[in-house]
Amino acid sequence: MSHNIRKYLLAPFVYTAALLLLLEEWLWDASKRLFARLPLIPFIVRLEAWVAGVPPYVALVIFVLPSLLLFPVKILALMSITHGHPTLGLIIIVSAKVLGTALVARVYTLTQKALLSLPWFARYRDIILRFKDRMIAQLRATHAWQQVEAGLAAFKEARRRWWATFKEHWSGRNRRNGHGNRLARMIKKYAARRRDRE
Incomplete structure (x- = not known):
């Protein structure tokens, strides 16, 4: 009986923690993809090469x-x-969280090999991941x-079907109006000019 009571009392905390971890994981992956696509200026390229x-x-x-640099920002929030500015505080906290996760994700990508060469770091990382x-x-x-999850899957499928219908309708309308052929002709002319110049 006491085990069941403890389980029900702890359940909200477990689910809250799991949701936060899922959010963290999503932010981490999204940040890594974003930084990988951003065009980097030479100074940043040299800095990242040095960090790696x-x-x-x-x-x-x-x-x-x-994380240490963002700690004072969280205190400010x-x-x-x-002091009666909850909206501002919440905006600061969310911005610091997103920026901090993006920065840590990028730094971890660059320093992962060096960090995992420390046995204690690799051990604690595995414990945290488990x-x-x-x-x-x-x-x-x-x-x-x-x-x-079922609702999200249904929404994604409906969105995919709508997009496919929209594309089909749009391309059909362009073909009827001659826009598709006109665009194809323009592309061919541009390619021919490029070949002539070469």
């Missing part, structure tokens, strides 16, 4: 630095909330989460 080649403990300092996977698995096993 630093020794393990220097890499550790660089990895921890963004809490002060804004306590804990995160266990929490998320508990959340995904719930009926409520499965309903949310």
Whole structure:
């Protein structure tokens, strides 16, 4: 009986933690993709090359630095909330979270090889990842989460069908109006000019 009571009391905390971990994971992956696509200026390229080649403990300092630098920003956000500016405080917290996750994700990508050469870092990283996977698995096993996933899947399928219908309708209208042929002719003329110049 006491085990069941404890389980029900802890459930909201487990699910909240799992949701936060899922959000963190999404931000992490989205940040890595975004930074990979951004055009980088030469200075940033040189800086990233230097960061990727630093020794393990220097890499550790660089990895921890963004979180330390954002700590005063979070304190500022809490002060804004306590002084009657909850919206401003929330905007600061969310912005710091997104920026911090993006920065840490990029730094980790650059320093991962050096960091994982530290045995204790690799060990604790594996412990944290196993804990995160266990929490998320508990959340995904719930009926409520499965309903949310089913709803999202239905929404994505409806969006995909709508987009396919829209594209088909648009291309059909262009063909009827002659826009499609005109565009094809323009592209061919441009390609021919390029070949002539070469």
